[in-house]
Ligand SMILES: Nc1nc2c(ncn2[C@@H]2O[C@H](COP(=O)(O)OP(=O)(O)OP(=O)(O)O)[C@@H](O)[C@H]2O)c(=O)[nH]1
């Protein structure tokens with residue numbers, strides 16, 4: 048029965064005019080897959096146009112496509128071999144239609160990348176190869192087409208094979224075959240070619256049959272994004288598609304990012320004898336819960352022990368299709384599984400030239416370009432890294448009314464904020480303070496507060512902190528410096544240097560500083576604290592007593608100072624994830640005070656801070 | 668999950684996306700095998716309900732069996748049914764070949780219907796394997812105020828993130844069956860036991876493979892009298908599904924012109 052046969056989606060990609068549509072047409076013809084009369088129909092169309100027979104017309108059905116001899120939009124057509132069923136996706140090669148190529152390729156399980164033997168590797172050959180890899184399509188066969196134009200030359204074939212294999216290898220793709228073919232003459236479409244006895248590998252149909260059908264992600268951690276909540280009748284049904292893993296009746300589900308749990312009461316279905324007891328990856332289901340949680344479209348259900356990441360910032364590898372360039376600071380709508388969020392691009396970390404894979408610094412990502420960016424959302428998001436879960440690790444960006452780009456997520460250098468969300472204990476009764484802040488203010492002659500220094504390594508935080516402490520102390524302030532040395536040995540001795548531990552380090556410093564501020568002290572903290580989310584948490588702990596002070600110097604300045612030789616080591620790769628070099632520094636956007644140490648001497652810097660303290664801590 | 672389960676799940680996903688993201692939605696019900704499967708899939712998606720109107724834009728030239736079928740299942744499936752009428756052929760573009768001109772009535776009928784009943788989204792049961800321009804369709808296919816299809820510049824659509832943001836005045840055609848084949852439709856009809864009109868089954872060596880208007884649809888040679896036999900026939904046939912549709916064969920660009928203008 049054909050409904051038990053497996054089915055595989057394969058896309059044909061490559062540079063414009065390299066013969067993708069012709070190969071697809073030829074494949075259908077040579078496997079006898081066309082209905083009666085189709086070839087005759089195409090022959091007539093070509094005659095009417097006064098041109099030789101074009102196999103490409105099978106796919107290129109629009110008048111504009113036939114008139115221009117070019118594919119404009121992607122299309123899908125069905126085909127079978129003895130082994131299995133195929134959906135063949137033809138994609139356009141012209142740069143102008145990259146959005147249509149993405150539309151076609153994103154749906155594929157495997158790809159045939161076509162290169163013209165005569166023209167050789169071209170711009171879109173590389174770009175398409177790169178994009179396949181980015182989108183996670185790992186199975187690629189390369190066809191060197193139009194071998195008839197190069198007299199079926201083995202040397203020519205091998206030169207192209209070598210060049211393109213080298214490119215693919217450098218982006219981490221290993222093609223499973225490189226096949227010399229001729230779409231026009233029909234060589235190596237379904238079997239060996241007499242004209243190329245030197246080639247011993249598979250034909251196109253054999254290569255197709257060699258692809259694997261991806262298995263549904265049934266064994267991965269459960270991800271069940273909520274698509275909708277229905278109340279058509281007495282049931283309150285949470286509807287959605289299971290993207291990975293398995294749900295069983297009775298399971299406790301954790302909904303992120305609201306962090307609420309409930310048990311699965313039923314898995315609903317229509318037109319079945321018995322309601323199912325479990326459902327797995329790929330199924331669109333509706334479930335009911337034992338508790339009425341406030342669940343909305345976009346939340347992701349998982350099991351408690353394997354939840355998705357929660358964060359409001361992440362790194363992404365994006366491709367951009369919008370007419371207007373992608374720019375930092377502008378707000379876009381992000382769609383990730385069923386969630387939507389307003390996001391901004393915080394920084395464009397590098398734009399990648401898909402031709403030679405070089406990186407350029409740029410303040411914008413133009414149409415059809417690929418880049419690595421850092422994205423920030425106003426709300427907490429539930430997501431996964433793409434390498435862990437493709438379905439919940441990728442997103443699209445909408446600019447105005449248009450889907451304008453797509454991207455895959457990495458959390459490199461960023462912490463999962465789930466473990467850091469400070470749940471303040473609720474069963475502790477606050478003891479009414481016997482001494483109010485005003486009394487302490489009067490006794491000390493100044494308010495308590497936190498001077499939170501943030502800045503790159505080498506910007507001068509510790510030096511200025513220590514000198515400020517002296518200056519303020521001499522002026523009669525109650526002042527104390529918290530820095531890495533006095534917290535890492537005791538309070539935070541249990542923490543290492545993973546992104547999560549670093550974030551926890553900062554969280555504790557924030558809490559301690561807030562307590563000391565309440566005790567009436569001026570606390571100076573001197574930590575790089577590169578992440579805005581960490582500093583925001585420290586601000587939340589201290590409230591109005593928090594003063595963010597940006598000790599500002601650019602990377603070049605800090606690197607030239609390099610007091611501890613750390614930059615040199617980071618550049619040499621001896622220190623991984625070094626802020627400013629291989630890990631992000633997120634500058635404050637609304638610091639209470641900025642001290643630019645590339646301009647100011649230490650004394651002048653201290654004077655600034657001290658003047659700020661005089662201004663803000665002594666008024667009543 | 669087998670092949671049909673996967674197709675079903677994808678269609679259910681599409682229905683639910685459209686229902687959630689678009690304002691007013693409705694479904695075109697042509698009474699044929701595909702749109703019956705479409706109604707069935709909607710009931711799967713919404714757990715037994717069809718939570719939007721089902722519309723038939725009537726050319727008044729359908730086979731009598733089709734009208735009987737319609738009236739029966741409106742009741743049995745508890746459908747919120749709306750009907751629209753098509754203008755006379757004289758009002759259609761005279762430069763179109765005759766059958767295409769006749770088919771164009773349906774486009775105009777739909778336009779009139781939409782003018783009277785504003786919808787943000789319309790479900791239509793077309794499939795990619797039916798016809799080469801349909802093979803290029805999007806699942807969510809935005810249409811301007813006139814319903815025209817801008818096939819030269821369709822928006823990107825990937826990772827099941829459909830276009831749901833539109834300037835005012837746009838409506839969307841949603842195609843929940845785009846990824847199904849004719850064979851899939853019959854296998855699913857059989858598995859789910861979905862009723863179909865008798866015209867699909869052979870009588871006196873002829874049956875309809877695709878049902879359009881009486882005057883522009885021809886039966887094909889066939890002895891397939893049951894679902895099993897239809898499925899068996901499709902396994903080996905070399906005749907294309909729409910071979911009985913006159914408009915497909917009149918001129919190379921007839922179908923493209925119709926679709927560009929808003930035909931399904
Ligand atoms: N000599 C020769 N010509 C070929 C061969 N394959 C394709 N062509 C010709 O190359 C031209 C482009 O072929 P298409 O199949 O339209 O190319 P395509 O890659 O689909 O192009 P786009 O979809 O527009 O990117 C046509 O004129 C084909 O006839 C081949 O094997 N040998």
Ligand SMILES: [Mg+2]
Nearest residue numbers: 067068117118
């Ligand atoms: Mg092409």
